[in-house]
Amino acid sequence: MGIFDTVTEAFASSAQRAPGEGSEGDSAGAYxxxxxxxxxxxxxxxxxxxxxxxxxxxxxxxxxxxxRFERASSTGCAC
Structure with missing residues (x-):
């Protein structure tokens, strides 16, 4: 179960990030x-x-x- 634990830990740590810490931050879209x-x-x-x-x-x-403002897609990306 080593690989399963590693993947679980990786998802858990990314979900614990504070707003603004990800590469997209709190962006709602782009102009x-x-x-x-x-x-x-x-x-x-x-x-x-x-x-x-x-x-x-x-x-x-x-x-x-x-x-023109364009909202981000549901993935959280403002691209």
């Missing part, structure tokens, strides 16, 4: 610029210093157009 194909995760918008429009939606750092 996309359809013109430039620029992508910025929602949790990175402030760190990247993006300007925002009157509604608070980030503006593309490359072309200045309003970006």
């Amino acid at each position: 996309w610029c359809d013109d430039c194909a620029t992508r910025v995760r929602d949790v990175d918008v402030d760190d990247e210093g993006l300007d925002r429009d009157a509604d608070g939606t980030p503006l593309c750092p490359d072309c200045g157009e309003t970006m």
Whole structure:
């Protein structure tokens, strides 16, 4: 049962992580610029210093157009 115990421990330790410790953090999705194909995760918008429009939606750092928000899939990935 050694391999079974190892797998069980690996899943248990990953489930005990605090929010924000995973590679995806607490991300709910990403902002996309359809013109430039620029992508910025929602949790990175402030760190990247993006300007925002009157509604608070980030503006593309490359072309200045309003970006579109796309929710993460059910897997937790904001890709």
